Amino acid sequence: MDERQAIGAFGALSQETRLQIIRMLVVAGPEGMAAGSIAEKLDVSASNLSFHLKELDRAGLVGQQREARSIIYTVNYDTLSGLVRFLMEDCCSGHPEVCLPVTAAAACRPRAKDDPQ
């Protein structure tokens, strides 16, 4: 992931509806969700949702696939983890001590119910 892509991804995630879409799709996993289900859960209009999905698509954060009348959206884990990596390299570059707590504390485990935010 280069700087240009990272800027696009940061921009895509810097909007409430879009961040919520990504959060939902991460939870939904590889099965994804139909645009209509997302719109319903987030209580946004179809056209507004479509606008935001297109933004996420432009940033490479989601993929889509038609299934009958619905269009199923899935999160693109590669882009998401590419972004984490970009941020960590920027964050750690020359200053490893800063990110070590991140890997130690948050390192890739499912979040537990009693996990403090």
Place this chain on the structure above:
Amino acid sequence: MDERQAIGAFGALSQETRLQIIRMLVVAGPEGMAAGSIAEKLDVSASNLSFHLKELDRAGLVGQQREARSIIYTVNYDTLSGLVRFLMEDCCSGHPEVCLPVTAAAACRPRAKDDPQ
């Protein structure tokens, strides 16, 4: 870091000049850099730089401190690593397999000269 803060931080990083400021400040470390030096290196006007520094400050990504006539800016590592953690928890939540490569590949080491991007 809650969602609102994360959105603010993503927004702050989604602009070329601001991302470059953060990158520079990360490299500069705890010593930080004077606003003037940043402006000179990035070739932006003083007032434009000031605008972007204020945005970064609002997002909690930088701190400042006057030193004689200069104002020294430093990156706020806590916010930066908080953001990484937010992203990883969203990214990994329920899907640990996705982020493991990140921790394995990028985990907090200084970037080597021959390190492929």
Place this chain on the structure above:
DNA sequence: TCAACGTTTCAAGGATTATTGAAATATGGA
């Protein structure tokens, strides 16, 4: 073929964000 469904596209307007240059503020030295 037709109608209903799920979704996207389009155009318009409002809201937010970025850039610019001039003026204001704070500091330090002569």
Place this chain on the structure above:
DNA sequence: TCCATATTTCAATAATCCTTGAAACGTTGA
């Protein structure tokens, strides 16, 4: 005190982004 330096603030404009509703598109089943 006065001047130069370093930076911020302000107002105006330009650019970008978000929302809305209407219309268009593709798909399915009758």
